Amino acid sequence: xxxxxxxxxxxxxxxxxxxxxxxxxxxxxxxxxxxxxxxxxxxxxxxxxxxxxxxxxxxxxxxxxxxxxxxxxxxxxxxxxxxxxxxxxxxxxxxxxxxxxxxxxxxxxxxxxxxxxxxxxxxxxxxxxxxxxxxxxxxxxxxxxxxxxxxxxxxxxxxxxxxxxxxxxxxxxxxxxxxxxxxxxxxxxxxxxxxxxxxxxxxxxxxxxxxxxxxxxxxxxxxxxxxxxxxxxxxxxxxxxxxxxxxxxxxxxxxxxxxxxxxxxxxxxxxxxxxxxxxxxxxxxxxxxxxxxxxxxxxxxxxxxxxxxxxxxxxxxxxxxxxxxxxxxxxxxxxxxxxxxxxxxxxxxxxxxxxxxxxxxxxxxxxxxxxxxxxxxxxxxxxxxxxxxxxxxxxxxxxxxxxxxxxxxxxxxxxxxxxxxxxxxxxxxxx
Amino acid sequence: xxxxxxxxxxxxxxxxxxxxxxxxxxxxxxxxxxxxxxxxxxxxxxxxxxxxxxxxxxxxxxxxxxxxxxxxxxxxxxxxxxxxxxxxxxxxxxxxxxxxxxxxxxxxxxxxxxxxxxxxxxxxxxxxxxxxxxxxxxxxxxxxxxxxxxxxxxxxxxxxxxxxxxxxxxxxxxxxxxxxxxxxxxxxxxxxxxxxxxxxxxxxxxxxxxxxxxxxxxxxxxxxxxxxxxxxxxxxxxxxxxxxxxxxxxxxxxxxxxxxxxxxxxxxxxxxxxxxxxxxxxxxxxxxxxxxxxxxxxxxxxxxxxxxxxxxxxxxxxxxxxxxxxxxxxxxxxxxxxxxxxxxxxxxxxxxxxxxxxxxxxxxxxxxxxxxxxxxxxxxxxxxxxxxxxxxxxxxxxxxxxxxxxxxxxxxxxxxxxxxxxxxxxxxxxxxxxxxxxxxxxxxxxxxxxxxxxxxxxxxxxx
Numbered sequence: 002x003x004x005x006x007x008x009x010x011x012x013x014x015x016x017x018x019x020x021x022x023x024x025x026x027x028x029x030x031x032x033x034x035x036x037x038x039x040x041x042x043x044x045x046x047x048x049x050x051x052x053x054x055x056x057x058x059x060x061x062x063x064x065x066x067x068x069x070x071x072x073x074x075x076x077x078x079x080x081x082x083x084x085x086x087x088x089x090x091x092x093x094x095x096x097x098x099x100x101x102x103x104x105x106x107x108x109x110x111x112x113x114x115x116x117x118x119x120x121x122x123x124x125x126x127x128x129x130x131x132x133x134x135x136x137x138x139x140x141x142x143x144x145x146x147x148x149x150x151x152x153x154x155x156x157x158x159x160x161x162x163x164x165x166x167x168x169x170x171x172x173x174x175x176x177x178x179x180x181x182x183x184x185x186x187x188x189x190x191x192x193x194x195x196x197x198x199x200x201x202x203x204x205x206x207x208x209x210x211x212x213x214x215x216x217x218x219x220x221x222x223x224x225x226x227x228x229x230x231x232x233x234x235x236x237x238x239x240x241x242x243x244x245x246x247x248x249x250x251x252x253x254x255x256x257x258x259x260x261x262x263x264x265x266x267x268x269x270x271x272x273x274x275x276x277x278x279x280x281x282x283x284x285x286x287x288x289x290x291x292x293x294x295x296x297x298x299x300x301x302x303x304x305x306x307x308x309x310x311x312x313x314x315x316x317x318x319x320x321x322x323x324x325x326x327x328x329x330x331x332x333x334x335x336x337x338x339x340x341x342x343x344x345x346x347x348x349x350x351x352x353x354x355x356x357x358x359x360x361x362x363x364x365x366x367x368x369x370x371x372x373x374x375x376x377x378x379x380x381x382x383x384x385x386x387x388x389x390x391x392x393x394x395x396x397x398x399x400x401x402x403x404x405x406x407x408x409x410x411x412x413x414x415x416x417x418x419x420x421x422x423x424x425x426x427x428x429x430x431x432x
Numbered sequence: 433x434x435x436x437x438x439x440x441x442x443x444x445x446x447x448x449x450x451x452x453x454x455x456x457x458x459x460x461x462x463x464x465x466x467x468x469x470x471x472x473x474x475x476x477x478x479x480x481x482x483x484x485x486x487x488x489x490x491x492x493x494x495x496x497x498x499x500x501x502x503x504x505x506x507x508x509x510x511x512x513x514x515x516x517x518x519x520x521x522x523x524x525x526x527x528x529x530x531x532x533x534x535x536x537x538x539x540x541x542x543x544x545x546x547x548x549x550x551x552x553x554x555x556x557x558x559x560x561x562x563x564x565x566x567x568x569x570x571x572x573x574x575x576x577x578x579x580x581x582x583x584x585x586x587x588x589x590x591x592x593x594x595x596x597x598x599x600x601x602x603x604x605x606x607x608x609x610x611x612x613x614x615x616x617x618x619x620x621x622x623x624x625x626x627x628x629x630x631x632x633x634x635x636x637x638x639x640x641x642x643x644x645x646x647x648x649x650x651x652x653x654x655x656x657x658x659x660x661x662x663x664x665x666x667x668x669x670x671x672x673x674x675x676x677x678x679x680x681x682x683x684x685x686x687x688x689x690x691x692x693x694x695x696x697x698x699x700x701x702x703x704x705x706x707x708x709x710x711x712x713x714x715x716x717x718x719x720x721x722x723x724x725x726x727x728x729x730x731x732x733x734x735x736x737x738x739x740x741x742x743x744x745x746x747x748x749x750x751x752x753x754x755x756x757x758x759x760x761x762x763x764x765x766x767x768x769x770x771x772x773x774x775x776x777x778x779x780x781x782x783x784x785x786x787x788x789x790x791x792x793x794x795x796x797x798x799x800x801x802x803x804x805x806x807x808x809x810x811x812x813x814x815x816x817x818x819x820x821x822x823x824x825x826x827x828x829x830x831x832x833x834x835x836x837x838x839x840x841x842x843x844x845x846x847x848x849x850x851x852x853x854x855x856x857x858x859x860x861x862x863x864x865x866x867x868x869x870x871x872x873x874x875x876x877x878x879x880x881x882x883x884x885x886x887x888x889x890x891x892x893x894x895x
Binding site for chain 2 (some may be wrong): 073075076128152155157160162168173185188214215216254262314316347382384401403404406409413415428
């Protein structure tokens with residue numbers, strides 16, 4: 002594993018195997034006022050700001066004491082170090098689905114996914130990670146072990162601390178175990194590949210689907226370059242025209258409901274070039290896409306050299322307009338960009354295709370990030386840099402402005418981690 | 433309350449919007465839990481600015497305050513302890529925006545839950561969480577309590593439907609938490625929902641809205657015993673079917689509801705299930721038939737599918753009227769809302785019945801069975817010496833069993849004052865201390881709804 006985050010090197014790496022060992026490591030570091038950064042599978046170390054200080058990198062990947070699927074109660078409780086792919090496989094063996102679609106599922110751990118809230122294309126149907134984590138265990142900066150939430154959907158005992166910890170980027174504590182909700186395995190899956198001449202036209206179809214009462218699992222818009230069979234350059238649309246962008250509209254459920262959904266969407270799309278994919282193709286293609294977004298892909302260590310990637314969130318009706326605007330801004334700045342648009346969740350991932358070793362690269366990228374962030378913020382959303390921060394001008398915050406509520410976030414951080422031991426300076430507002 | 437403070441409050445909101453007469457105050461000294469505590473004043477607010485001004489003033493004077501919606505909470509969450517001032521939110525009841533393209537609505541906190549869906553219905557949308565009190569409860573209260581309801585099995589609870597909140601913090605500052613799709617940061621919306629009014633006051637909420645389902649099928653399944661019904665609940669979910677609701681009633685409850693409302697439940701049944709499926713019409717008949725088949729395999733005496741809207745309404749009338757039908761039978765009642773993993777329901781029900789027997793109490797059970805959320809209701813006469821104490825003791829035993837079986841002490845009613853003693857059943861001292869960090873961060877001076885949700889701590893908050 003890499004020992005550096007955005008060029009800041011850790012003196013030591015620790016991989017505790019259980020909560021007791023983690024407690025000892027953190028308590029000692031906290032007492033010694035040493036700074037600790039946290040990793041799971043290290044797939045998202047490129048997210049966030051440069052750590053202010055870094056003495057020790059703690060990985061949870063060896064924390065693997067339990068992974069219990071309870072098929073009848075539709076839950077799984079797993080130690081932080083299990084990978085998404087491993088838990089997914091165990092759920093599948095029990096006839097269930099783990100509703101996490103994180104990038105790099107073979108390396109990303111469930112602890113890391115809980116800490117970052119990373120969710121991919123299937124998130125349009127699965128929902129947000131914060132709504133799927135029913136409870137968790139964590140170790141605080143001083144080594145205290147705590148547990149929040151539980152094993153039931155309904156639980157209002159005390160503050161909903163699981164929500165606070167999911168997506169908290171390791172600044173409040175180290176997540177050591179998570180209980181996720183599982184879904185029954187759908188009887189049937191199907192996905193349409195719909196070429197579209199413009200984002201505008203794709204957006205119109207997306208809106209129609211979102212307001213139809215159909216329950217899409219996937220509403221992902223991708224460029225033709227990504228709409229290929231995994232590992233090949235064969236277009237998903239076969240020999241047919243590719244269009245400007247491709248909408249993937251996927252559904253799962255009762256076979257009759259699936260047939261109806263696919264038929265409705267085919268009918269609404271204005272192209273005759275729609276292709277329907279079989280189950281296994283759908284899964285392979287979505288798994289491939291999951292590795293291409295902000296949650297993973299070609300971010301293999303060392304991250305310091307990574308191409309720039311950003312992830313924006315905007316209100317769902319603005320998704321396509323924002324993506325269009327951000328890509329146009331990229332052209333203005335002479336950048337070659339690729340994208341994935343989760344039109345069901347309002348998430349837009351954008352990234353540099355090729356590294357241009359020109360002297361202007363840093364400036365062009367920085368100007369573009371700033372402009373794209375403004376476009377997202379103006380729509381009521383936000384934009385985070387999730388890779389390649391070192392390629393951008395120093396001082397550019399990876400997360401952007403957070404608004405007045407950042408003072409509450411700082412106050413919470415201060416109580417949980419008064420010595421700023423955990424991930425110092427890595428998250429929003431410098432917390 | 434000092435006359436000068438009353439005067440200042442009246443200056444902020446108008447004379448008629450501050451109550452301090454004893455009779456007025458007595459109207460606000462209780463909620464649906466039933467215990468009493470007299471507020472020092474009641475202040476009606478009409479806007480975010482007014483709310484902020486009132487809170488700022490009270491914070492300056494170090495006077496505690498408690499936001500109040502409709503007072504339908506059943507755990508004492510809106511009770512004014514420590515001479516708190518009640519800030520009455522019911523006048524802020526407007527629907528501010530329906531944003532169909534973004535599938536959300538923005539509302540003020542005082543709006544009745546039911547009115548949100550009523551306003552959305554002409555457009556073909558609704559707001560999913562449906563607590564039994566939805567015609568009287570307010571969104572602000574639902575947010576504070578993270579309210580549930582029968583349809584949570586498929587659609588989740590309030591927190592899954594709140595995207596953002598405008599909040600007046602305990603020092604009077606106004607901030608937005610979350611948004612229609614907010615940028616990164618700690619999920620403050622997530623921790624605020626269910627915080628029982630202890631972290632601040634909601635003055636606007638962005639709610640996720642859903643398309644009304646194309647079709648709904650409601651059925652009644654009748655069982656000889658509550659165990660049979662409990663096993664069916666697990667079997668349906670295990671078969672991969674996700675009904676919108678899986679509601680259960682025990683024999684005593686069925687009789688009480690029939691006596692009060694006569695909605696056609698079989699009086700001799702050991703238990704009934706009200707099962708509803710919704711969604712696209714395609715495949716729905718098949719799903720309903722599969723559920724019926726599972727019921728029959730597990731010994732259902734009868735499975736009846738509502739043939740029209742009137743029959744469906746009648747089935748639901750009994751479920752929605754359950755509480756009043758039971759509670760009219762005795763001077764006092766105690767209703768709980770513990771939750772267990774749904775596969776534990778049969779054992780839980782067995783143990784509740786045995787426990788009631790050992791205390792010599794009668795227990796009525798109605799359950800959001802699909803969620804493992806049970807409402808055992810003990811009836812008693814508080815005028816008889818020792819009765820109340822006995823029921824309280826039995827209740828704590830019930831919650832202890834919920835915790836033992838891997839569940840929790842409150843599924844939807846909240847901790848409030850009522851269940852403070854039960855918090856240690858599910859949380860260690862360290863767990864509770866960590867929750868205290870959140871309270872300290874939002875409300876370092878402890879002025880906002882004091883005495884709720886977290887048991888008193890020995891150590892003072894550090895700041």
